[in-house]
Amino acid sequence: AQTVTQSQPEMSVQEAETVTLSCTYDTSENNYYLFWYKQPPSRQMILVIRQEAYKQQNATENRFSVNFQKAAKSFSLKISDSQLGDTAMYFCAFMITGNAGGTSYGKLTFGQGTILTVHP
């Protein structure tokens, strides 16, 4: 079974500062994707960033970057120059892909979420 763990229920940061959200996962699969999603008060799920497990280079999207440590099964999100609009719940997610067989292919599992508050 696949599990995703976010150990920080809540985090806060000052505007313009940098914050890192943690995520660990457990799987026996070799082919998978990892994602960070943002859920603002509107409750609409928004993709922040995506990482393919076969890629060694860490993904970046403007102010958002990840630290992907495959051996340690760790996938943290760094938000630089935090903005008030970054206030939201952030979810780490894991999707089985590639050559996985059986019923596990395509399964998309989420962590418990981290509530991030950016203070002015």
Add this chain to the structure above:
Amino acid sequence: DGGITQSPKYLFRKEGQNVTLSCEQNLNHDAMYWYRQDPGQGLRLIYYSQIVNDFQKGDIAEGYSVSREKKESFPLTVTSAQKNPTAFYLCASSISIRGRESEAFFGQGTRLTVV
């Protein structure tokens, strides 16, 4: 515009009644998913489907049922066997071609309340 539509946005159900939540997508995605979210909690997978006429149980399938008769549609029925159905339900879809999988795209959600 392409997207995922969930309806209704708010739904009220009496105890003991079944209720069906609608999810339609026009993104031509093969995979579709149903999640349950409780206040301040993460998303828990109820059911998912990679192809028409096939679906798999997620982590909390008890008390729920689904069908996938069309690629565009993946309705979720909350049965009377679900002991605590009040929650926010999210539907999602994704590309499910091996080697070209995409992230999941989400609908706006349905808030179900048992009265």
